[in-house]
Amino acid sequence: MTASDKAVPASISLAPVRKPLLPRLLRWEWFLVVLILGVSLLNAALSPYFLNVQNLFRASSDFMEMGLMMLPMVLIIVTGNVDLAVASTLGMTASFMGLMFNNGVNIWLAAGAALLLGAAAGLFSGYLIARLKVPALVITLGTYAFYRGLAYVMLGDQAATGYPSSFTYIGQGTLPGTPVPFSMALFLLMALVFGLVLHKTAFGRYLYAIGNNQDAVVYSGIRVARVKVIAFLLSGTMSALAGLVLAARFGSTRPDIGTGLELAVITAAVLGGVDINGGKGTMVGAILSLLLIGLMRFGMGLLNIQDQVQNIAIGALLIISVLLPNVPQKIRDRRSGWDARSILVVLLALIVVVAFGWFFFWSRAVVFSLS
Amino acid sequence: MASDRKGVARGGLLVRAARSREIVLGVFVLLLILATGLRSPSFLTFESFKLVLLDAAMLAVIALAQGMIIITRGIDLSVASMLGLTAMMVAFVIRAYPETPIILTVLLGIALGGVLGSLNGVIITAGGVPPIIATLGTLSAYRGLVFLYSNGSWINAYQLPVDFKQLAKGEWLGLPNLVVFAVVIAIMVYIFLNHTHAGRDIYALGSNPEAAKIAGIRTGQITFMVYVICGLVCGFAGVMWASRYEAAQTNTALGFELQTVAAAVIGGVSMLGGSGTVPGVLLGALLLAVIQNGLTVSGISPFWQLAVQGFLILLAVISDSTFQQRARRLSMRRVAR
Numbered sequence: 001m002t003a004s005d006k007a008v009p010a011s012i013s014l015a016p017v018r019k020p021l022l023p024r025l026l027r028w029e030w031f032l033v034v035l036i037l038g039v040s041l042l043n044a045a046l047s048p049y050f051l052n053v054q055n056l057f058r059a060s061s062d063f064m065e066m067g068l069m070m071l072p073m074v075l076i077i078v079t080g081n082v083d084l085a086v087a088s089t090l091g092m093t094a095s096f097m098g099l100m101f102n103n104g105v106n107i108w109l110a111a112g113a114a115l116l117l118g119a120a121a122g123l124f125s126g127y128l129i130a131r132l133k134v135p136a137l138v139i140t141l142g143t144y145a146f147y148r149g150l151a152y153v154m155l156g157d158q159a160a161t162g163y164p165s166s167f168t169y170i171g172q173g174t175l176p177g178t179p180v181p182f183s184m185a186l187f188l189l190m191a192l193v194f195g196l197v198l199h200k201t202a203f204g205r206y207l208y209a210i211g212n213n214q215d216a217v218v219y220s221g222i223r224v225a226r227v228k229v230i231a232f233l234l235s236g237t238m239s240a241l242a243g244l245v246l247a248a249r250f251g252s253t254r255p256d257i258g259t260g261l262e263l264a265v266i267t268a269a270v271l272g273g274v275d276i277n278g279g280k281g282t283m284v285g286a287i288l289s290l291l292l293i294g295l296m297r298f299g300m301g302l303l304n305i306q307d308q309v310q311n312i313a314i315g316a317l318l319i320i321s322v323l324l325p326n327v328p329q330k331i332r333d334r335r336s337g338w339d340a341r342s343i344l345v346v347l348l349a350l351i352v353v354v355a356f357g358w359f360f361f362w363s364r365a366v367v368f369s370l371s
Numbered sequence: 372m373a374s375d376r377k378g379v380a381r382g383g384l385l386v387r388a389a390r391s392r393e394i395v396l397g398v399f400v401l402l403l404i405l406a407t408g409l410r411s412p413s414f415l416t417f418e419s420f421k422l423v424l425l426d427a428a429m430l431a432v433i434a435l436a437q438g439m440i441i442i443t444r445g446i447d448l449s450v451a452s453m454l455g456l457t458a459m460m461v462a463f464v465i466r467a468y469p470e471t472p473i474i475l476t477v478l479l480g481i482a483l484g485g486v487l488g489s490l491n492g493v494i495i496t497a498g499g500v501p502p503i504i505a506t507l508g509t510l511s512a513y514r515g516l517v518f519l520y521s522n523g524s525w526i527n528a529y530q531l532p533v534d535f536k537q538l539a540k541g542e543w544l545g546l547p548n549l550v551v552f553a554v555v556i557a558i559m560v561y562i563f564l565n566h567t568h569a570g571r572d573i574y575a576l577g578s579n580p581e582a583a584k585i586a587g588i589r590t591g592q593i594t595f596m597v598y599v600i601c602g603l604v605c606g607f608a609g610v611m612w613a614s615r616y617e618a619a620q621t622n623t624a625l626g627f628e629l630q631t632v633a634a635a636v637i638g639g640v641s642m643l644g645g646s647g648t649v650p651g652v653l654l655g656a657l658l659l660a661v662i663q664n665g666l667t668v669s670g671i672s673p674f675w676q677l678a679v680q681g682f683l684i685l686l687a688v689i690s691d692s693t694f695q696q697r698a699r700r701l702s703m704r705r706v707a708r
Binding site: 145147157308313359363370 | 467486498500621681682685689693
């Protein structure tokens with residue numbers, strides 16, 4: 001994405017522009033639907049346990065905390081920012097709740113306080129970002145360490161356990177009479193709310209406008225700072241809510257709870273077609289990509305592939321989803337076509353990668369043959 | 372060298388000193404060492420300070436490369452994964468062939484790191500993927516490769532030859548080898564950044580990418596170069612890590628990327644690109660190492676470490692940006708006159 005792309009003024013009108021039929025069919029969302037169908041078919045062919053409604057619903061609860069944090073993340077990425085601190089906010093608020101619970105505070109009171117703390121954490125990040133006019137990446141890298149650090153300060157090597165079953169229900173229970181997990185219902189409700197906020201309100205249009213051309217938005221008299229602060233406030237609050245669900249699902253809280261989830265959350269949003277440079281993306285796309293990642297992980301889990309090794313696929317998917325849309329433009333840029341030098345560079349790169357791959361498996365095989 | 376000093380009005384010697392990040396940091400580090408020494412005098416012995424220097428050296432070499440990347444307005448979040456992967460692969464080779472000359476293991480680590488770094492570089496420059504997304508992806512992919520490679524197993528101290536274990540900890544002129552290596556690398560980076568065309572291009576690219584391109588700087592090549600350098604350095608650090616801790620684990624250096632960014636940013640490398648110095652980064656790394664060791668020695672819960680680190684990053688970012696805003700306003704006022 002170059003600067004000239006962003007210079008195109010954003011349409012701030014509330015009425016959506018009707019596009020011709022073909023481009024509407026060629027949207028990223030349909031691509032995701034195709035991928036989802038492909039992954040489902042592949043999984044169903046590879047494992048007999050995949051097409052089981054009970055299993056699918058049970059597995060889905062692994063992804064609801066991620067989903068809850070992804071919703072405000074979409075709003076933030078649409079403005080061209082990113083919140084690296086979501087998982088740390090989750091850890092801090094859940095640890096805070098655990099600390100209060102350990103000290104005899106009623107669990108619901110503690111949960112409410114955790115939500116407030118999450119809102120305050122988001123407000124703090126948002127205020128700094130808007131006030132100092134620095135990229136959110138810079139500030140949230142600091143709060144990423146700071147909030148997680150506070151989680152360790154609060155609980156140390158302790159864990160909070162023994163939550164009452166009325167509380168663990170929000171992470172483990174299902175809606176009465178159905179196999180639908182409560183957390184999934186909560187996520188769907190929140191997804192509806194956030195989808196409406198993003199696509200049907202003036203606030204949502206401001207988010208897109210800021211992502212497209214912030215200066216123009218400032219000059220049209222919209223309070224950019226306030227919009228950003230609200231987006232981060234929502235992010236902090238939803239991270240705290242995700243923390244409650246995760247703590248309830250585990251039935252306990254340790255200070256490292258949810259470590260590394262920010263990566264999964266950002267991956268889900270970006271894979272969903274939300275442009276990391278801002279200004280583009282839909283809530284439907286993000287939710288579809290969450291479904292895709294969930295099905296991929298569930299399927300790989302059924303094949304006994306370790307979580308960490310699954311990360312190779314997810315990391316590659318993240319890069320490819322951003323890289324792929326760039327390729328046609330890159331090829332068009334090089335009007336003269338492939339010159340000798342670029343072919344040489346590509347060949348060299350291929351040789352290096354093949355050599356690395358060969359060394360990787362060769363040296364591994366040697367050691368495992370020793371033991 | 373730091374561009375943020377240009378727009379500042381002249382002041383007295385003390386005022387100017389207070390505005391230099393290196394001097395402020397240096398004084399702060401000294402005070403911290405003295406304060407820790409008052410609580411527990413054993414901290415002030417040379418033996419215990421060697422440990423601080425070892426920690427600082429490991430952090431500094433990667434923070435220097437990270438700093439170069441941040442100067443170009445990029446970031447490399449995959450450093451800890453690159454370090455972990457090369458540490459594991461080199462340890463595997465040494466386990467299979469204990470007779471391998473030490474120098475070859477170091478070169479192997481550097482080469483492997485270079486491959487990983489150049490993959491980052493290709494994705495970012497040729498693929499047009501923003502650095503944060505690209506390295507966030509390789510952060511998890513490379514870490515996944517560590518698991519795939521080792522099948523979850525570890526290389527332990529008894530599986531490594533004595534010579535290799537002495538590589539980082541052995542001493543030269545009373546200083547641990549790793550510290551000597553770090554000093555050499557720092558001098559090389561200093562000369563590269565300040566006295567070569569490519570080094571100056573890094574600053575130019577970070578200050579204003581558009582202008583750099585118009586001025587004829589091959590921005591793509593420079594960007595590619597800094598990620599390759601970072602990979603090479605991480606490969607070297609991976610060998611050193613395996614030697615120092617006498618082990619290669621699947622979670623080697625997990626989360627270390629944050630410390631490298633912290634050391635660079637605390638050391639005055641601006642996340643907005645274009646400014647940062649080698650002495651600043653070295654002091655940033657030293658500060659983090661002193662805090663880490665100081666907390667343990669003075670009996671404060673080590674759980675405070677991460678919070679303190681995050682607080683310092685925030686403090687550095689806030690002071691940087693308010694300072695820059697004031698400088699911009701000052702220079703605007705001067706133009707208006």
